Amino acid sequence: MEELMEIIAIVSLIVVILLLLFVTFLMTRIKGLMEVEKNYTIMTKNYSTVTILQEIMVILGNKIPSNKKLERINDILINRFDIAYSTIVERTEQGNIIKATNVPSDLQDKILTLDGSKIFNEAMCQNFPKYVTGLKTLEYPSADERDVRSALMFPLYREDEYRGFWLLEDIRGNTFDNGATVQLSIIKDNITLVIQNNDYAVNLENKTAELEVANKKLEEMANRDGLTGAFNKAFMHKKLDEVFRGNRRSNSIAIMDIDYFKNYNDKNGHMEGDNLLKMLSQLITDSLREDDMLFRFGGEEFVILFSDTERKDAVMVAQRIRQKVADFVFPYEERQPNGDLTISVGVASSPDDATEKQRLLEIADERLYKAKSNGRNQVIGE
Incomplete structure (x- = not known):
């Protein structure tokens, strides 16, 4: 009887050891699969970023108004990254102006001042992105109406001057992980470039318009009699x-x-x-x-x-x-x-x-x- 008990104990020990080995094997496989999935996700994001940058370069080369360029870029970002909302806001002398967004028009005014809100203001002033997420909708203006649970805001700076912000939002939690932030930062620089180029274009248009007015005045003066003002x-x-x-x-x-x-x-x-x-x-x-x-x-x-x-x-x-x-x-x-x-x-x-x-x-x-x-x-x- 004692010998039988010893045999049972030995067999039980062997079974436990085999189970432990099997569990260890499964854990290793699962970890490996997770690593593969992680690498695949990052590769997919890298591929998407490269593709987006190529598409942005094509848009930048098109002879269309800068506002239209930003709208097209914004549409690409929403579709490529499969997010709910993307908004590009420019800071001007008259205040913040939305240059591109898919947020409903009746809620856009609430987006304009988010860079001064308690959640985002510090990040905007210090020029680093701010990411907030939660299981419930986020607590800032218009987030509740749109069921926003993830938000990533990038300040847009050019030559140490604050030029506005880029706000990405989603109805899912944890949408913008560290990898996404890195990839989106690259795209953010191109958005800032478009805004800066728009300034140059607007200045050029203003100067051209002023020159045209001046030329018309000169032409008018050349066609007029200096004394009477009638045509000469x-x-x-x-x-x-x-x-x-x-x-x-x-x-x-x-x-x-x-x-x-x-x-x-x-x-x-x-x-x-x-x-x-x-x-x-x-x-x-x-x-x-x-x-x-x-x-x-x-x-x-x-x-x-x-x-x-x-x-x-x-x-x-x-x-x-x-x-x-x-x-x-x-x-x-x-x-x-x-x-x-x-x-x-x-x-x-x-x-x-x-x-x-x-x-x-x-x-x-x-x-x-x-x-x-x-x-x-x-x-x-x-």
């Missing part, structure tokens, strides 16, 4: 050439001259004569239709171009202007003959009167002379 004679010839070259419709011109202008200059001086020219130019300009143009032809003569206007309509407008000048009280006009300052006008039209610029001007000038000869203060259109 050179620009008149340019516009008339354009009209005759590209328009087969009726176009009319009116040449007008101040009656007894020499008398006005002689009695009141050339400075008052110049003031009169400026006042008359403004008065005529205020009387023109939107598409009409006033030119100073020389001395006291002005030309009006009536585009797409038949002669009878041009004569009607010229009559209205003549009457307005006659009714206006100019300084020292009582010293003029008849105690009034007036104008005479000659009108000609194309193609009725002429089909060539120079001949049209000659006909209008002949009719102006006729108006002068017939007693002045009148419009002649035929």
Whole structure:
């Protein structure tokens, strides 16, 4: 009986030893499988990061606005890393601005100020990422509404200047482990680069716009008469050439001259004569239709171009202007003959009167002379 008990004890010991060996073997295999899975996960993340960086480089090379670039990059990040939310916020002089996000529009305002919240502020100031996670939804504005349980915020710095933040969020806990943080840090630098390039682009656009405005002002000044502000004679010839070259419709011109202008200059001086020219130019300009143009032809003569206007309509407008000048009280006009300052006008039209610029001007000038000869203060259109 004792021998049987010894045999049973020995067999039991052997069984225990075998069980221990088997358990040890299983633990080793499980550990190995976990290591393989871990390595596979990291390799997958590395592969995804490389792929994302390649896609980002393609986007950076596209000639699209920087805002669109950030939106496309953000979409790639959400899809590649399979996360619930990604938001890119830029710090500007006017405050934080969302440049890209998939957070519902009614909750976006709560995201804007998260870099100043108790959870994230210290990390933002010290320029290191802040990762928070939990079994329940996180306790910061809008997290509860979206059931956010993992959040990783990167401050965006460029040359020691805080430029905003990048917030990644997920509805699962423990989404952003240390490996993910490392990979995402690489991508974060490219996001900062896009924001910086956007600054350069905006500055360039602003400078270009300022230059265009300045060029337009210079061009405008080059086309204007320095005294009266009306368009000058050179620009008149340019516009008339354009009209005759590209328009087969009726176009009319009116040449007008101040009656007894020499008398006005002689009695009141050339400075008052110049003031009169400026006042008359403004008065005529205020009387023109939107598409009409006033030119100073020389001395006291002005030309009006009536585009797409038949002669009878041009004569009607010229009559209205003549009457307005006659009714206006100019300084020292009582010293003029008849105690009034007036104008005479000659009108000609194309193609009725002429089909060539120079001949049209000659006909209008002949009719102006006729108006002068017939007693002045009148419009002649035929």
